[in-house]
Every structure is written in structure tokens, then in C-alpha cells.
Amino acid sequence: MTSWPELEAMPNKLVNYGVTDNGIAIIELCSDSDGNPLTEGKTSVNTYTRSMWEDIDQAILNARFDDDVTVIMMIGHGEKFFSAGASINYLNTLTPRYKYFFCLHANETLSRLEQTPKLVIAALNGHAIGGGLEIAMAADIRIGLKDNGSVGLPEVSLGVLAGTGGTARLSRLVGKAKAMEIMVTGRKFSFEEAQEMDLVHDVYDSTNNEEFRSDVMDYASQFTLPYAAAKAIGNIKRSVQSGMEIPLEYHLALERELQSDLFQSNDAKTGIAAYVEKKTPRFEGA
Amino acid sequence: MGETEVLEKYKPNFEEWINQFNEWQSRIGFDSAWLGDYRFEIKFDWDSAGDTIEFGDFEGMPKWERRMQIPQQSVRDAIISMISVQGDTEFGSVEQQWHLLDSAPTEYDKKSAMRIMCEEQRHGWQMAYVLCNYFGDQGIREAQKLLERNSAANPIRGESDRPRLLGSFNEPIDNWLDFFCFTHFIDRDGKFQLKMLSTSSFKPLAASMGPMLKEESFHLGTGANGLRRIVKQGVIPVALLQKYMNKWVSTGLDLFGVDESTSAQWAYVYGIKGRYDEREAGIPADREHLNEESRMHYFDELAKEMERINKGRHEGQPELFIPSDNFNRSVGKFVDIRTDVHGEPFEGDEEAWTQYLHENLPNDEDVAELNEYFKEEWIQYREWKD
Numbered sequence: 001m002t003s004w005p006e007l008e009a010m011p012n013k014l015v016n017y018g019v020t021d022n023g024i025a026i027i028e029l030c031s032d033s034d035g036n037p038l039t040e041g042k043t044s045v046n047t048y049t050r051s052m053w054e055d056i057d058q059a060i061l062n063a064r065f066d067d068d069v070t071v072i073m074m075i076g077h078g079e080k081f082f083s084a085g086a087s088i089n090y091l092n093t094l095t096p097r098y099k100y101f102f103c104l105h106a107n108e109t110l111s112r113l114e115q116t117p118k119l120v121i122a123a124l125n126g127h128a129i130g131g132g133l134e135i136a137m138a139a140d141i142r143i144g145l146k147d148n149g150s151v152g153l154p155e156v157s158l159g160v161l162a163g164t165g166g167t168a169r170l171s172r173l174v175g176k177a178k179a180m181e182i183m184v185t186g187r188k189f190s191f192e193e194a195q196e197m198d199l200v201h202d203v204y205d206s207t208n209n210e211e212f213r214s215d216v217m218d219y220a221s222q223f224t225l226p227y228a229a230a231k232a233i234g235n236i237k238r239s240v241q242s243g244m245e246i247p248l249e250y251h252l253a254l255e256r257e258l259q260s261d262l263f264q265s266n267d268a269k270t271g272i273a274a275y276v277e278k279k280t281p282r283f284e285g286a
Numbered sequence: 287m288g289e290t291e292v293l294e295k296y297k298p299n300f301e302e303w304i305n306q307f308n309e310w311q312s313r314i315g316f317d318s319a320w321l322g323d324y325r326f327e328i329k330f331d332w333d334s335a336g337d338t339i340e341f342g343d344f345e346g347m348p349k350w351e352r353r354m355q356i357p358q359q360s361v362r363d364a365i366i367s368m369i370s371v372q373g374d375t376e377f378g379s380v381e382q383q384w385h386l387l388d389s390a391p392t393e394y395d396k397k398s399a400m401r402i403m404c405e406e407q408r409h410g411w412q413m414a415y416v417l418c419n420y421f422g423d424q425g426i427r428e429a430q431k432l433l434e435r436n437s438a439a440n441p442i443r444g445e446s447d448r449p450r451l452l453g454s455f456n457e458p459i460d461n462w463l464d465f466f467c468f469t470h471f472i473d474r475d476g477k478f479q480l481k482m483l484s485t486s487s488f489k490p491l492a493a494s495m496g497p498m499l500k501e502e503s504f505h506l507g508t509g510a511n512g513l514r515r516i517v518k519q520g521v522i523p524v525a526l527l528q529k530y531m532n533k534w535v536s537t538g539l540d541l542f543g544v545d546e547s548t549s550a551q552w553a554y555v556y557g558i559k560g561r562y563d564e565r566e567a568g569i570p571a572d573r574e575h576l577n578e579e580s581r582m583h584y585f586d587e588l589a590k591e592m593e594r595i596n597k598g599r600h601e602g603q604p605e606l607f608i609p610s611d612n613f614n615r616s617v618g619k620f621v622d623i624r625t626d627v628h629g630e631p632f633e634g635d636e637e638a639w640t641q642y643l644h645e646n647l648p649n650d651e652d653v654a655e656l657n658e659y660f661k662e663e664w665i666q667y668r669e670w671k672d
């Protein structure tokens with residue numbers, strides 16, 4: 001029963017960050033509909049601007065370098081949204097060249113998330129639309145709160161495409177045919193439907209947002225030390241994330257290397273010894 | 287014993303399970319009219335469930351109240367399988383027993399059997415509820431499977447029906463002597479299982495056990511009482527009764543599982559299933575011999591119960607006895623070792639052994655003889671009081 005940590009605002013005040021006692025780093029997106037820091041009376045829609053990406057980027061690096069952190073959890077502030085994606089008003093002020101660099105930076109940041117050998121969970125406490133879903137798709141596990149949001153990539157209605165990894169990741173996650181249909185129609189759909197196509201891993205029927213937060217926290221806790229072999233989880237992630245993009249022969253080679261890395265770890269010794277002695281293992285992540 | 291919480295509202299996935307349950311009832315031959323005004327309820331006794339994990343590797347941590355709090359997948363899987371097996375036995379026994387209602391010796395016995403079958407179904411509900419409510423899709427699937435299996439002993443079986451998970455729940459309960467033996471020996475085993483789960487690290491499971499144990503005591507009471515009344519009546523010869531004891535005791539002992547069981551050990555390590563006397567034991571558990579230990583407790587209790595049953599016997603009649611725990615075993619280290627009912631090594635060839643079993647376990651002639659006795663007043667009369 002892990003409790004939620006004190007979160008602190010990152011420099012641009014668009015992301016709140018904190019780490020639980022058992023090593024779960026929370027990255028909470030927090031902004032109003034224009035992508036500005038939240039002020040009294042405004043609802044959190046958690047849209048992003050370049051400033052939010054700077055905060056996200058920094059938070060990912062913090063979690064990456066923090067040896068105590070084994071799991072990263074992304075969530076939206078407030079009741080209704082995980083994230084509504086890029087702030088349209090903000091985008092409207094940018095030159096095409098600036099927009100290009102804006103997208104590039106967002107892409108690089110999500111790559112960082114994807115390449116960090118720590119499990120990333122997107123807790124979809126509300127709508128994950130457009131760029132919001134694109135962030136979630138760079139996570140390893142997605143969990144939705146029942147009847148409290150939808151997903152979709154509606155960029156087509158603005159005459160553009162989901163350009164922060166949307167077309168690339170959605171087609172990899174749900175297959176070409178399904179991805180096409182979702183993106184050319186731009187339709188929004190429920191977490192349940194998303195679960196049917198394995199886009200969302202689980203939908204929790206927690207009674208409210210607060211309970212959902214505690215449920216996903218409990219879920220995430222099973223991947224933390226000392227009960228989970230966090231290093232092995234990290235290597236599994238590395239093998240799946242990078243391996244899927246290279247030919248099978250190379251993937252198998254990568255897998256062997258990652259396995260050999262684990263064979264040399266204390267955790268493998270601990271895990272195997274505990275099994276033989278009929279104890280539950282206590283891992284150290286190395 | 288604390289206060290019992292009776293749930294008033296269910297989530298849709300359990301409502302859906304209830305629909306499947308209703309189909310199960312008619313498929314396996316249980317007429318829902320037999321329920322009378324009995325209503326299935328989900329009951330928890332949270333106070334007796336305990337707040338802190340009582341034994342095993344997680345001792346001292348708060349008990350788990352939701353699936354997500356369970357620290358490892360292997361632990362979760364073990365809990366699900368434990369609940370599924372328990373639920374499987376509950377429905378299995380109804381499939382074995384319902385056909386006896388028509389031939390009940392007295393109104394009292396008919397009503398007792400009816401009540402037992404209602405309560406077994408409630409126990410099945412309780413286990414299915416815990417699966418559906420706490421274990422997501424995996425739990426819902428397991429709860430459905432409880433309704434897809436059908437005891438091999440049920441006279442009504444479909445072609446594709448898979449049997450119940452444990453041997454005793456596929457054994458035919460052919461007549462009312464079998465019924466009393468089953469409730470006395472097998473429901474008593476059930477009591478042991480429930481007691482062992484009552485200290486579980488998974489709180490909803492532990493909290494289910496209080497109300498179930500209360501009901502279960504009526505079941506084994508019915509068995510013990512039935513056997514006492516048969517002995518008192520003195521119509522069925524003790525020698526014939528003894529054969530039924532021999533049959534059901536060995537079955538009951540087998541139910542405790544293999545010796546040096548690793549799954550019992552894991553269940554203990556995970557804090558899921560304790561010793562029969564976990565809260566009173568006062569000494570560390572012998573983790574490698576958990577099944578053996580509970581089996582011994584059970585065996586001791588059988589001996590004590592048998593003394594009480596014997597008290598009513600007619601003058602000059604021999605005493606009924608509990609056969610050796612080595613006799614006729616299908617599980618454990620005595621599987622391949624032949625002993626007589628007193629536990630002495632059996633000397634003799636294959637043929638002699640077959641003959642010995644024929645003489646000491648109910649055979650076809652015994653069943654025919656028994657059916658003749660059933661035409662008489664073979665059991666002491668008892669009035670049903672509401």
C-alpha cells in the first residue's frame with residue numbers, strides 16, 4: 001500500500017515530480033487549456049507547449065539517473081484529462097520551422113522515455129487525445145480509469161497528422177489496418193475498446209480519481225524492489241523496444257547479450273537461490 | 287468472531303456470473319424450486335480476518351485487500367488457484383448429492399440435505415464473488431470455469447463436461463449411507479481447509495471463512511449425527527458400516543494432498559494458507575510437512591468422533607473404528623504400500639489383495655444388502671424443527 005509522494009513543480013511549473021518510498025517516479029502533467037501553468041479556477045487539461053516538454057525531459061532524466069527509481073509513472077493532473085495534446089492556440093503562433101523543432105524535441109523526449117531501461121506506466125486518469133495518446137504510447141503499460149475518458153488521434157481534422165510518433169507507434173501497437181482506420185477517421189473511443197485492441201492493458205473500475213491513483217500505485221508497486229527483479233524488467237523492456245525494430249537475427253543477438261548481462265547479476269543468483277530454497281526473493285536491482 | 291457484513295449490491299460482472307449460475311443449476315439437475323425462500327448472500331467477517339499477515343515471508347506486513355497490493359504475480363496466481371479449487375468443491379458436492387433428495391429416509395434428513403446443498407452453493411457464490419470482484423478478467427474466467435465443470439458422479443452429464451478438480455468430488459454418492467459418510471468425513475475435511483484459509487494474507491479470502499465455517503459445522507454435524515442414528519438403530523450390521531468407514535476415511539485423508547508438498551509450502555511462504563491451528567500453534571511451522579500435519583489433526587479428530595458414534599451401539603455389537611491412515615491410500619507415501627485396515631503390512635499375492643479389498647470395501651453384494659436394509663426403519667427417526 002504505497003502512498004502518493006509529495007510532488008514538486010519542475011522549473012517551468014508544467015510538470016510535478018516526486019518519488020515514492022519504493023522507487024516509483026511520478027511525472028504528473030499539469031497545465032491549463034493554453035498550456036500555461038495552472039492558476040486558480042482553471043481546469044487541468046494538461047496540454048503541452050515547448051516549456052512542458054522541457055519539464056518532461058528533465059523529469060525523465062531525473063528518474064533515469066536516480067538509482068532508487070525502478071518504475072516511472074505518467075499521469076495527468078486533475079480529474080478529466082491525462083493530456084489533451086499540444087495546445088492549439090500555442091501551435092497557431094509558431095512558424096513552420098519552429099513547429100518542426102518543437103516536434104523534434106517532443107520526439108526526442110519520448111525516445112528517451114522509451115529507451116530508459118525502467119518500466120514506464122501511463123495511468124490514464126482521463127482523456128488521452130492527440131499528443132496525449134502519443135505520450136501514453138511511448139509508455140510500456142497503459143491503464144485506463146473506467147468511464148472516465150477516451151483515446152484517439154484526431155489530428156486529421158486539423159489537416160495534419162499525429163506527428164509525435166503517433167502514426168509510427170499506433171501502427172506498431174495495434175497493427176496497420178486498425179491504425180489506419182483510427183487515424184484517418186480521427187475518431188475517439190473508449191478505454192474498453194482500446195483494451196480490446198491491446199492499446200490499453202487494463203481498465204480499472206476504481207470509484208473515483210483518487211482511488212484510481214491508489215490502485216495504479218499498487219499495481220506499479222509490484223514492479224519495484226525488493227519484490228520484483230527490476231533489472232530484468234529493464235532488460236526485457238530494452239529487448240522488446242529496441243529489438244522489434246531490427247532484423248530477427250540481430251534481435252536474438254541483442255537478447256543474448258541482455259540475458260548474459262542478467263546472468264552476471266546478483267538478482268539472478270538471488271532469484272534462483274530463493275526458488276530452490278522455497279523463499280520469496282528480495283532483489284536489489286543489480 | 288466479529289460482525290458479518292452481508293453485501294447488498296454487486297457489480298455487473300458478478301450479476302452476469304449469477305445468470306450463468308442459474309443456467310448451471312438447471313443444467314446439472316438442481317431444481318431452483320428446492321431453494322424455497324433461501325437467498326444466496328455474500329458474507330464477510332472482516333474482524334476475524336486480521337489486519338497483519340500472520341505467517342510466511344510477508345509476515346508483519348498489512349494483509350492485502352486488493353489484487354494490486356499482492357506483491358508478486360506468483361502469489362496472485364497461487365491465491366486464484368486456491369480460491370478456484372475451494373469453489374470447485376462447493377459446486378461439485380451439489381452435483382454429487384442432489385439426486386438423493388427423493389430417497390431421503392425422513393423429512394428431517396431431506397431438509398438437512400437441502401440446507402447443505404443451499405449452503406454449498408452459497409460457498410461457491412462466495413468464492414466466485416471473490417474471483418470476479420478482486421481478480422479482474424483472470425478471476426472472471428476462473429469463476430466461469432467453476433460452472434463449466436461437472437462432477438463425474440452427477441447422473442446428469444453432458445458429453446463435453448469436464449470433471450471436478452479433486453477426486454472425492456467425482457466419487458459417486460450412491461445412497462444415504464454414503465451421504466452421511468460424505469458429510470461426516472469430506473465436509474469435515476472442508477472445515478479443515480476453510481480454517482487453514484481463515485488466516486490468509488489475502489484479506490477478502492480470510493474474511494470469507496468465518497461465515498462459511500459456521501455453515502460448514504452444520505454439514506459435518508449432519509454427517510456425525512446421521513452415523514450416530516444409524517448405529518443406534520442397529521439395523522445395518524456394524525461390519526457393513528465398517529466397510530463404508532474404510533472407503534471414506536481413505537478418501538478423506540487423500541484430500542489433504544501429497545506428503546512433502548511444495549505447493550503447500552509455497553502457500554505457506556506466501557501467507558495464503560496456514561496451519562489448521564495457525565493462531566494457537568505457538569511454534570514455527572514444519573514447512574516441509576504441512577499436509578502431513580493437517581492430515582494428522584484430521585485423523586485425530588476422526589478417532590474422537592468415532593468414540594461418540596460408538597456410544598450408541600447395541601449391546602454385543604462390535605465397535606466401529608477408523609482404519610489405519612496407511613490403508614487404501616491413493617495419495618502420499620502409502621500409495622504403493624499394501625497394508626490391512628490396521629496398518630499392518632499385507633502379506634499375500636495380487637489375488638489375495640484383490641480379495642482383501644473386496645472384503646473390506648463396499649462391494650456389489652454389500653450394496654444389494656444395504657438396499658434391503660433401506661426398506662426397513664434403518665435410521666433413528668428425527669423430527670424437523672424450523
Ligand SMILES: [Fe+2]
Pocket residue numbers: 376405406409476502
Ligand atoms: Fe462448503
Ligand SMILES: [Fe+2]
Pocket residue numbers: 406473476502505
Ligand atoms: Fe459443506
